[in-house]
Amino acid sequence: MKKVEAIIREEKLEAVTKALKEASYFGITVSEVSGHGRQGGVTLQWRVGDYQVDLLPKVKIEVVILDEDVPEVLHAIRSSARTGNIGDGKIFVFPVEDAMRIRTGDLGADAI
Amino acid sequence: MTVNGSDTAWVLISAAMVMLMTPALALFYGGMVRKKNLLSTMMMSFAIIALIGILFVLYGYSLAFGTDYGGIIGGLNFLGLNGVGQEPSSVYATTVPHLAYMIYQTMFAIITVALITGAVVERMKFSALLVFAVAWFTLIYIPVAHWVWGSGGWLAKLGVLDFAGGTVVHITAGVSALSLAMLLGPRHSYIQKHQIEPNNIPLVALGAGILWFGWFGFNAGSALTSGGLASSAFVATNTAAAAAGFTWMILSWIYRRPSVLGLATGAVVGLVAITPAAGFISPIMAIPIGAGAAAVSYYVMLFRAKKMKVDESLDVWACHGVGGTFGALATGLFATISVNSAGANGLFYGNPMQFLKQLLGVAVVWAFSFCVTWVIGKVLQKTIGLRVSQMEETIGLDLSQHGERAYGGMLR
Numbered sequence: 001m002k003k004v005e006a007i008i009r010e011e012k013l014e015a016v017t018k019a020l021k022e023a024s025y026f027g028i029t030v031s032e033v034s035g036h037g038r039q040g041g042v043t044l045q046w047r048v049g050d051y052q053v054d055l056l057p058k059v060k061i062e063v064v065i066l067d068e069d070v071p072e073v074l075h076a077i078r079s080s081a082r083t084g085n086i087g088d089g090k091i092f093v094f095p096v097e098d099a100m101r102i103r104t105g106d107l108g109a110d111a112i
Numbered sequence: 113m114t115v116n117g118s119d120t121a122w123v124l125i126s127a128a129m130v131m132l133m134t135p136a137l138a139l140f141y142g143g144m145v146r147k148k149n150l151l152s153t154m155m156m157s158f159a160i161i162a163l164i165g166i167l168f169v170l171y172g173y174s175l176a177f178g179t180d181y182g183g184i185i186g187g188l189n190f191l192g193l194n195g196v197g198q199e200p201s202s203v204y205a206t207t208v209p210h211l212a213y214m215i216y217q218t219m220f221a222i223i224t225v226a227l228i229t230g231a232v233v234e235r236m237k238f239s240a241l242l243v244f245a246v247a248w249f250t251l252i253y254i255p256v257a258h259w260v261w262g263s264g265g266w267l268a269k270l271g272v273l274d275f276a277g278g279t280v281v282h283i284t285a286g287v288s289a290l291s292l293a294m295l296l297g298p299r300h301s302y303i304q305k306h307q308i309e310p311n312n313i314p315l316v317a318l319g320a321g322i323l324w325f326g327w328f329g330f331n332a333g334s335a336l337t338s339g340g341l342a343s344s345a346f347v348a349t350n351t352a353a354a355a356a357g358f359t360w361m362i363l364s365w366i367y368r369r370p371s372v373l374g375l376a377t378g379a380v381v382g383l384v385a386i387t388p389a390a391g392f393i394s395p396i397m398a399i400p401i402g403a404g405a406a407a408v409s410y411y412v413m414l415f416r417a418k419k420m421k422v423d424e425s426l427d428v429w430a431c432h433g434v435g436g437t438f439g440a441l442a443t444g445l446f447a448t449i450s451v452n453s454a455g456a457n458g459l460f461y462g463n464p465m466q467f468l469k470q471l472l473g474v475a476v477v478w479a480f481s482f483c484v485t486w487v488i489g490k491v492l493q494k495t496i497g498l499r500v501s502q503m504e505e506t507i508g509l510d511l512s513q514h515g516e517r518a519y520g521g522m523l524r
Contacts, residue, residue, distance in 0.1 A: 044309070045368055047377045047427065048414040053307055 001096040001112065004073050006061045007033065008081040008089040013059045019080035020063065023072060027112060029062040039086040058089060064096055064112050113200040116207035118338040123208045123216055126333025130219035133326035134161050134226050140319025140380070141230050144373075144426055147311040148508025149234045150518040156229035159238075160245055161222050167249060168218040169193055175250075176257040177204060177217065180264025185255055203263045205336040216333065221257070224281045225249050230426030231289035235299050235505050238513045240498045244292070247488045252288065252481055256280050260473070272473035273447060273455055273466070275345065276334035278388025278439040283477045286433020288485035290424055295489040296498050298423030300505055311518075313373055320376035324353050327383045331390040344451055345390035348398040349383065352390075355402030356382020363410050377431065381409045384435035385442065392447040392455040401446065405438040437474050444470030 008016055013030065020028060034055035041054035065073055074091060082088055099111040138157035145153045164172070171191055178186035190196050198209045205213040225245050232241065259265040260274045267279075274280055301308055310316065331349040335342035360378020364371035385405030386398050393401070413430035416422060424430070444467035447458035457463040492498055499505070504512035511517060 045364060045371045045373065046310075046417075047371070047373050048364075048367075048410055049417060050368060051307065051309070053309060 001064060001099060001109065002067055002070050003062060003064045003094045003096050004070065004077070004091060005094065006077045006081065006089065006091045007035065007058050008061065008077070009083070009087065010057055010059050012081045012083075013061075015080040016061060016077055019076040020061075020073070023076045025063055025065060025069070025073060025076070027063065031060045031062075033058050033060045037087070037090065056087070064099060066109060066112070113202060113206050115198075115200060115209055116337075119205075119207040119336070120209060120212055122338035122342060123205065123212045123333060123336060126329035127212070127216040127219050129326045129329025130216070130223065130333065131161075131326075133219075133323055133330065134158075134223045136319045136322030136326060137223065137226055138319070139315045140323060140376075141233060141426055143312040143315030143317075143319060144310045145233050146308060146508070147518060148510055150311055150510065151516055152238070152509030152513050153229070153233045155238070155514060156233070156241055157226040159242065160226045160229070163242060163245055164222045164225055164249055165218060167246065168221050169214070172221055172249065172254055173214050173217060175254045176221075177214075177262055180258070180262060183259070183264055183266030183269060186258050186262050207337060213336070216336075217257075220277060220281060220330075221249065221253055224253055224277070224285050227281070227285035227428055227432055228289045228292065230428040231293040231424045232296055233425050234509060235499050236296060237496075237498060237500050238509070240492055240496055243496065244488060244492055244498075247492075248288065248485065251488065252284055252484050253280075256284050256477055256480065267473050267476070270469060270472070271456060271466070272469050273392055273443050274388045274440065274473070275391040275443070275455075276331045276387045278384070278436040278443070279473055279477050282384045282387060282432040282436025283440065283474060284481045286429045286431065286436055287478050287481040289428035290422065290433060291482045291485040292489050293424040293429075294422055295486060295493065298421075299425065300502055302423040302425075310373065317372055317376050320379055324379055324383060327353070327387075331383075331387055335391055341391055341452060344395055347395040348390045348393060349386055351395055351398035352382040352386030352402030352405075353379045354382070355399045356385065356406035359403040359406035360410060363407065377427075378406045378410075381406050381431050381435040384432050385439035387436065388439045389443040389446060392443055392452050392458075394446070394448060394451055397446045401439060401442045404442070405435045408438055409434050433478075437478075440470050440474050441467070444468070 035058055036054055036056050041052055043050050044053055100107055101111040134157050138154040142150050142154040174188055174190035175186045178190045196210045196214050200206050201210040257280050259267040260280045327349055328346055332342040332346035335345055357375045357379035361370045361375040364374035382402035385401050409430050412434045413427050416430050445458045445460050447455050448461045449455055449457055456466050459467040
């Protein structure tokens with residue numbers, strides 16, 4: 001099993017969840033996160049002048065899948081999250097040791 | 113002296129409206145600080161409502177409005193509201209109960225002290241703030257209120273005009289804010305150029321809106337009657353706020369984008385500037401006064417932020433000190449006795465002396481406020497200390513000073 005963790009643009013959340021759903025990946029966890037990549041932050045206005053905010057609001061999507069599904073999920077996320085501009089985000093893939101469905105106690109692939 | 117019903121109703125309603133301005137100020141300031149200091153910033157205003165609400169009736173009213181001693185200070189004849197009753201005063205607001213006039217004045221004293229807190233947010237020790245408030249109210253607000261508004265006050269006798277508190281309220285608070293901020297020093301995160309982001313601009317906008325509303329009580333209420341003069345001051349007040357808010361919005365737009373925070377700030381500056389002038393000028397002149405004050409305050413604020421290295425955190429000086437000064441001087445230009453026979457003609461109506469009188473009033477109150485605040489602050493710094501520890505500052509004053517936080521935990 002693998003966990004795919006995608007840090008994406010806030011405004012792309014709906015597009016990505018829709019793409020995952022259409023590809024039949026139903027279990028996802030979404031959180032609001034802050035961060036920046038190489039592009040740095042954003043400039044906001046104060047009463048006079050402006051100030052720099054380094055951390056940008058982003059959305060993190062986590063989905064746990066079978067090893068063989070990784071290419072399909074990566075494709076679904078990338079194609080729906082991409083704008084081609086700086087700040088589109090990143091996707092990380094981690095190995096997952098085990099999983100359990102709390103309601104039934106199912107382990108491993110049955111749990112996801 | 114007989115009580116006039118409609119005048120009394122207007123003055124009492126105005127007093128209630130001015131009371132609401134201090135909670136509005138708490139929102140206005142609270143929205144501009146970081147989340148961890150939201151409550152402590154609001155608490156500064158609320159605690160002052162309670163504190164000055166007691167002190168003013170105990171001795172503040174008497175020392176400001178009691179029998180004059182040498183033009184400098186009022187007597188003790190109204191101590192504990194002795195002799196301040198349901199009959200009108202023979203000197204002040206002679207058509208409303210003396211108590212109504214007194215409580216109206218109470219609200220002015222409260223918001224004046226609360227205004228200063230914008231300069232010291234996110235680092236001043238709460239206990240020190242309370243002691244400072246008592247000393248500042250006693251040694252600065254009361255004397256200046258007596259000089260300008262008290263019967264026999266020396267600036268009043270000289271003919272300095274201040275309709276609703278440009279000098280008494282805004283210059284005292286604004287200039288003292290600068291003085292105290294210089295003494296207090298910058299926030300640690302200000303020195304290190306960390307991001308200091310406003311936690312909630314909608315709170316600022318709501319605060320500005322309620323301030324705008326309350327200001328009708330502040331300015332139109334200062335007519336102390338419910339007739340034509342109140343109406344004239346009301347129109348001037350709204351017009352100045354509109355002109356100043358619009359001007360600030362345009363300035364921020366020229367710079368980058370039309371800013372919400374900018375419009376809210378500009379509106380308040382316009383209200384400040386029209387305060388001394390509201391009942392002395394033709395209402396249409398509120399447009400140049402509001403727009404001019406916003407432009408001047410904008411560039412002074414920019415100068416403060418870029419050049420002065422003073423962390424006068426919420427720019428009380430640039431908004432109230434500078435706005436109040438602009439308005440006090442504009443009163444010396446635009447005042448006309450065709451609007452208020454108890455006023456005077458200004459420079460544009462053939463009386464350059466009035467402008468010089470206004471200039472003198474401004475200079476005296478600037479110097480007095482700056483110096484006495486410095487002394488009070490210095491004494492507190494050497495005795496009880498003015499600031500929280502660096503650790504407490506980093507954690508935030510909500511937790512370290514009040515043991516509370518503005519927003520609850522994760523669980524809903």
